Amino acid sequence: MPKRPHPPAGDAEPPATALPPTSHPGVPPTPHPAAPQPDPPPGVPLPSATPDGDGVRVDGLAGWVGSAALRELVARFGGRWPAGDLGAVLAGLDDFSAGCWDFRAGRERPEAREPDLDPATVDLVHAAADALGLVRARPPAQTRYAHLVVLGGLAHACLRRVAYAAHLLRTGVEVTGEVAVLGSFRPLSGAERRTLAAAGVTGCDTEVDVLDAAVRRTFAAPAPEADDGLDAGHPHHSWSSRTYRPTGTPPVRVLAAPSSEPQRRRAHTADTQRFWAEHAQLARHDEVLLVTAPIYVPFQHCDALRTLAVPYGCEIDTVGVDPTLPDLTRLPEPTLTPGRYLQEIRSAIRSLRTLHTTLR
Numbered sequence: 001m002p003k004r005p006h007p008p009a010g011d012a013e014p015p016a017t018a019l020p021p022t023s024h025p026g027v028p029p030t031p032h033p034a035a036p037q038p039d040p041p042p043g044v045p046l047p048s049a050t051p052d053g054d055g056v057r058v059d060g061l062a063g064w065v066g067s068a069a070l071r072e073l074v075a076r077f078g079g080r081w082p083a084g085d086l087g088a089v090l091a092g093l094d095d096f097s098a099g100c101w102d103f104r105a106g107r108e109r110p111e112a113r114e115p116d117l118d119p120a121t122v123d124l125v126h127a128a129a130d131a132l133g134l135v136r137a138r139p140p141a142q143t144r145y146a147h148l149v150v151l152g153g154l155a156h157a158c159l160r161r162v163a164y165a166a167h168l169l170r171t172g173v174e175v176t177g178e179v180a181v182l183g184s185f186r187p188l189s190g191a192e193r194r195t196l197a198a199a200g201v202t203g204c205d206t207e208v209d210v211l212d213a214a215v216r217r218t219f220a221a222p223a224p225e226a227d228d229g230l231d232a233g234h235p236h237h238s239w240s241s242r243t244y245r246p247t248g249t250p251p252v253r254v255l256a257a258p259s260s261e262p263q264r265r266r267a268h269t270a271d272t273q274r275f276w277a278e279h280a281q282l283a284r285h286d287e288v289l290l291v292t293a294p295i296y297v298p299f300q301h302c303d304a305l306r307t308l309a310v311p312y313g314c315e316i317d318t319v320g321v322d323p324t325l326p327d328l329t330r331l332p333e334p335t336l337t338p339g340r341y342l343q344e345i346r347s348a349i350r351s352l353r354t355l356h357t358t359l360r
Contacts, residue, residue: 043133044069046301047352049309049316051285056310058359061352062086064298065093069131073345076124077101087360090353097346103339110154110189114339122338129341132348134295137322144174145317146286148250149276151269151300152183153293155192155210159199160328161291162214164321167328169249173289178243178280179252181215182272183208185235206235208256212242215254219246229256236262241279255279269300273307284313294320295336298348306355 044067047060064070066089071081074093077100082092103112117125129135150165152158165179186207188196196204201217204210216222221244229240236259244252257275259267267275282288288308292300301318309316323333 043131043136046133046298046318047305047355049305051313051315056313058305058310058355061356064132065089065349065352067132069128070345073124073128076121087353087356090349090356093349094353097342097349101342101346103343108189109340109343110191112339112343114337115342117338125338125341129295129345132345133298134341134344134348137294137320137324139322140168140173140289140319141317142287143172144176144287145289146175146314147177147280147282148173148175148179148289148291149273150179150181150211151290151292151296152181152207152211152272153296154334155188155195155201155204155207156199156333157293158183158207158210159196159201159214160321160323160333161293162211162218163327164325165291166218166249167325168289168291175250175289177286178250180276180280181211181252181254182269182276183211183254183256184267184272185238185256186266206256208240208254212254215244215252219244219249219252221246221252224254225251230258232258234262236266239275253279270303270307273304277308277312282308282312282314286312286314288314288316290316290318292318292320295340295344296320296347299344299351302348302351302355306351306358310355310358 044064045060047058047064049056049058051057065086070093074081074096079096079100082089082096084092103115126135148165148168150161153161162181165181169175169179184207188205188207188210192210193204196202196210201210201213204213223244224242225245226241226243228242230238232238238256239258240254240256242254244254246252253276255272255276257267257272259265260271260274288304290300290304297318297320301316304316304318308314321328
């Protein structure tokens with residue numbers, strides 16, 4: 001396989017918006033640690049997609065967007081609920097969250113600022129995140145899928161998600177196709193390298209390197225059976241694919257995709273999902289199980305509906321890693337803060353808006 005491209009120094013995503021304020025009218029800047037709420041109400045169902053004739057029926061967008069949890073959160077931060085149809089509401093929520101809940105301002109997630117919020121607001125943020133599906137892990141909806149797809153992320157997340165995928169396979173989830181582990185050529189930060197060193201993982205420069213190392217270690221697969229890719233001289237144009245065949249499990253493919261907008265940014269999750277679907281020859285009615293972290297489930301589930309379910313007619317089930325499993329407690333996990341929950345609620349709103357636009 002061609003040598004994996006080395007990320008250029010200083011390569012980063014362009015800023016999307018100006019940095020929003022980190023305090024809000026009527027919300028005193030008093031730090032307060034988030035705490036689980038007792039006896040939380042049932043969560044808001046995520047949207048779903050079902051093959052219907054020659055098309056795909058997507059249900060549940062309005063229910064998640066118009067939920068009491070999201071309405072209360074908007075009101076707490078001084079917002080007025082947008083008027084109009086679903087498209088207008090999503091546009092209004094996108095604009096509102098850009099001003100109040102975007103603490104990244106185009107930077108990577110670990111570089112986001114944390115807002116100062118009063119205790120009551122912290123409690124409300126945590127309760128809303130729980131109701132909207134960003135806090136607690138839930139098991140897969142069924143025991144048999146065509147494919148299991150592990151989504152990459154920061155270094156610690158790569159290790160945990162691959163380990164959780166192996167746990168699911170060991171405990172009764174049957175996969176008739178392949179396990180796909182999807183990442184990018186995003187360069188690792190210094191903090192990620194230290195995390196990996198503490199976990200005994202070395203020799204990694206990019207996100208997909210970490211995923212590859214996690215697959216080799218977790219599935220006891222020392223070398224790939226197939227190794228393909230293209231080093232185009234820049235990570236935004238390059239791709240790689242390595243397929244392992246561990247004993248007793250489906251084949252495991254580790255994939256990094258090229259960007260669909262290489263002049264602007266690196267490949268994102270949607271690019272990688274589309275690239276994998278083409279390689280795997282995803283078929284209509286295939287049932288796909290996605291593994292990510294609970295905080296990203298709504299956002300990445302809706303992205304998968306748009307990039308996989310709608311064009312390919314497949315069905316999507318998205319689950320978050322269960323952090324209480326013994327296999328995972330020894331792996332590093334960051335503290336999830338109110339700011340991070342607000343940021344990913346915004347991500348879910350934006351993903352829902354893009355999905356809604358695709359369906360119109």
